[in-house]
Amino acid sequence: MDLIIRNAKLRKQKDPVDIGIREGKIAAVETKIEAQGTKEIDVGGKLVTPPFIDPHLHLDAVLSVGDPRYNMSGTLLEGIQIWGERKPGLTKEIIKKNAIEAIKWEVANGTLKIRTHADVCDPRLITVEALLEVKEEVKEIADLQVVAFPQDGVYAYKNGDKLMEEALKMGADVVGGIPHNELTREDGVKSIEYVFELAKKYDRLIDVHCDETGDDQSRFIEVMAKYTIINEMQGLVTASHTTSMHNFNNDYAFKLIGILKRAEMNMITNPFDNSVLQNRTDGYPRRRGHTRVDEMSARGVNVSIGHDSIMDPWYPLGKGSMLQAANLLLHMAHLSGYDQIYQLYDMITDNSAKTLNIQEKYGIEAGKPADMIVLNASDEMDAIRLMSECLYVIKNGRIVASTQPAKSEVTLHGVCEHIDFLIKK
Template identity: 60%
Template sequence: MNSLFIKNAKLRGQEGLSCILIEDGSISRIGEGIAVDGLETVDAGGNLVVPPFVDPHVHLDAVLSAGDLSRPNKSGTLLEAIDIWGERKPFLTKEILKQNAREVVNWYIANGVLRVRTHADCSDPTLVTVESLVELRDEVRDLIDIQVVAFPQDGIFTKPDGEALLRKALEIGADVVGGAPHIEYTREDGVRDVETVYRLAEEFDRLIDIHIDETGDPHSRFVEVMAKENINRGWQGRAAASHTTAMHNYNNDYAFKLLGILKKADMNMITNPFDNSVLQNRTDGYPRKRGHTRVDELLARGVNVCIGHDSIMDPWYSMGKGNMIAAANLLAHTAHMNGHDQITTLMDMITVRSARTLKIEDTYGLETGKPADLVILDARDDAEAVRLTSECLYVIRRGKIISKTEPAVRTLFVKETPETVDFKLGKR
């Protein structure tokens, strides 16, 4: 197994610098004044050391497909993206799906993301997307931990075999049950969608992650049904509501009541700044709303909220590179979260809060006895990391360095002596 010694590490929320001793792939000691001989040593140089970033919401079956589609998403809307994806599905192969997803896994590793939850479209009778991502999950488990969600992209009840396909996806090996109630044809079927997800989750003993109220329609209120099921079935802490963008447009009196119910239900909420900022509220005209869920109000009520990347170069979002700090930086702007303490919360939302959503707290974090998965950032604190969308100098998996980045060197020739610029505030 792998052993490593890290010195001069800045840990979040702690004064001074620390050492981290890794033995046999696990963290054995953290503190000051640890002395070792003969181990490979990394000098963090006073930079911030964090547990790996977590992406709790991505679609690895669609990544990198923006450039190989028969037509681009000219309107940039959610509905056209769904249509394009539907046109592409008959031409998907396991080779294409795994090749694209594996490339993005490499991007994730370079960006310090070692925990991922991916949705796999299970609306197609072949279930090739589910099979491909389940296989990929097992093939890359030494590098990155992946959860696969059985996701009925087209809804469960828009087709006669929708529920059977969802069940088969779980039998194949999907880790999480997904749904899409706002896609169903009627309100009644949307409620059935949510109830079916909970019934299957109980039967298969799986976590839940539902695409829900992903619209600007203030009448889309399926998250209340989800919260009720969570409470009545005792599923607290085991379910995530993804997107909930309609909440942005809810009547404030209703929203205030809903927030309390979500807290009682111990729901996990996932906001996706990249997609939500460009896909939602497209029909507003002006003034135009921001199109994401009520992040600040949810946090203020004690609800767990985390950040997902969602799409990476696909019909829904043609940009992105798997950088979770960039997602946090965007949310700082679109959710009015640029206050001092809120920057710290943003970092929590791509680390510990996301880990809570994935229910992996027992094996995640910088604590003795836990797997030695960690990232050394090119930043001294949370604020600098978010401001600069900092590079990951080192990415370490079970005590082994699996990625190393040399930051850009910018040299100015404006004085007699050349000088470098790194956008930091000097040595501290």
């Protein structure tokens, strides 16, 4: 064995196991591996899981907050305006530098699989070119999927449809869209039809920004579900955001969720951006700016969590932590039920693997790629509660990141005690 992880606590298993790795693959998962490894790590019962997945990120915009100005209203529309002001001065070098730095942040936090959107509404298509180059340059630490994303609209932007197709010819992995940003509902529907046409033509997955608004009349999600069914693309289509669903009347939402399940659509919620950008015009009381995570999950719809933005015109904070995103969604979506907390962990691991259509190569099983993380936690609840550090991040059997946890001590009555924020049993 090249590497053996000893005394690993796996999800949904009571007793610790050893994980043996050889030539970048998981060779064995056993109660006790008798062989010796070239390198061994005894994790002492810490939680070991497949890596986190970020299924929704905008690497072309990361780390650009304040350039050329700050989003003072905090709205989605002002963020789009600022991005439009920044685009003419963008260079491939700037995009790549910021994207690679943000990827390193995500890797340090345990994320090894990322789906990034690349804005195609620029005749130069430098975002696509840059992120495809980044995909190749970072492959030893992270796997990327690149989405051809029409930020300004397929038809609301001149030659947007042609730029979409050109991005796919360049090598983009996924077809994107943004129907609610088209000039009319008719154009929005037309753009969805075009997205499916391209996906079929180039054999690509689909991931559309859909109904990212508080407007309860924005219902492009039903159009996406229809075309998923009639094109027999169940499991291959994703709708991101769908925040308008929060404001739908409940009878319609109930019917819709049944259709989403029939279509086997993947849904991505983005708690950082959705929590600050949506329902800005509400006054008080303010509705929550996220989709119906609990209702969809309860009815078997695949829901995953994306980071979306890291310090850009739409969201000024963030450090690339999917545990932080899950923690925020727990609060925003009323997901504090015991079982729901563990489901949140699914939303940043297994559910996202299904969204990216990489289930066959994901998981801690013999024969699969040796991609895994060791968390400074004993279970998923503590990982989310503490937003635990990733002690080790392993890709293809190689340690690509490690973290030394902060050490906290409190002195009471002259006695110094180490504080680990765990309940003493």
